[in-house]
Amino acid sequence: MSGQYHRSHSRAWFMERPAYIRFMIRELTSFFMAAYLIVLIITLAKVGAGEAAAAEWLQALSTTGWKVAHAVALAATVWHTITFFAAVPQAMPIYIGEDRVPAPIAKIVMGYGPWVTVTAIILWGVLR
């Protein structure tokens, strides 16, 4: 129909609402997770290449810049994990009969519980 008014969309749409900013931060954390995985893959390759190569790589990672990068990657990964677990009950609802399992319990059952368990097993394997 003629005469309608079409409002334009800003390229900075993600600044229009706090929720959009939170969404963009969540998405950006994926970059840091991907970057850290590349570092991890390189580390594994260096370990596979022998003790000398691994020691040299670990020495390179001991600089302040790398330590800051790791801290940022850790913070981004933790935030991404928290937001991911928050979304799990919505995307994968659990029903017991006609009752839906409440979100806080579903988050523990499908998210935090397995996370803590796997982390504990890894720590046990490394530290024993």
Next chain:
Amino acid sequence: MPDNETITLELFRYHPETDSEPRFQSYEVPYDEDWVVLDAINWIKDYVDGSVTHRWSCRMGVCGSCGMMVNGEPKLTCAAFLKNYYPFPIKVEPLVNFPVERDLVVDMEGFMDKLQDVKPYIIRDDVNDTSQGEYRQSPAELAQYKQYSMCINCMLCYAACPVVGHEDEFLGPAALALGHRYNKDSRDQGQSERLEVMLSSEAMWGCTFVGECSVVCPKHVDPAGAIQQAKAMGAQEYFKRFVMPKGAGATKGAGA
């Protein structure tokens, strides 16, 4: 509080026959803490300016007609109390992501087309005679989709979704939630037909799970959750078709 207290409403005005651009017009409205924004707009139309155009009907959060942007947030104006904004001015605009017909009224045609695309009704391969009785359903089967059947088509979720505003092919939260509602209905056998539409390009996959559709939904339908579940269902359907190209297709549906 004195009886003559007022509150300012700034209404979005656009009359296509006279305006090339929209403008805002301010009105002083009597402040009553029991009033909602819709009451104030109705008061303006009844006593100050009869040319103000807006949609409303039930005034009790059921019909879904009075959705507007209230201070930038998609709201049912019949549920937005003046006392939550007083003493500051309230800016009222038509829902974003829709063309504006006139003042606070948007064009719903694109939304209605998308609703129809997902075939929001029960599809059966066989239709039993009523003498054979109803298609029975357990409370557990009802629970699978009941939440998604509460949508009142108020379109607040479309106004909250940034993907709707940038991707024309995206079917949008309410339509996808409604499609998922019927896909989860144990009496329905039309999942393949619906997924045919939902799986195409950006129709469903355009959703990036911003999640604001579920936040603004006045009926707690949780369209964002429905879409993620529909994506999982769609991925299963895709792999079924990949593995079994001829015999594929979601089949479901209880007999009578």
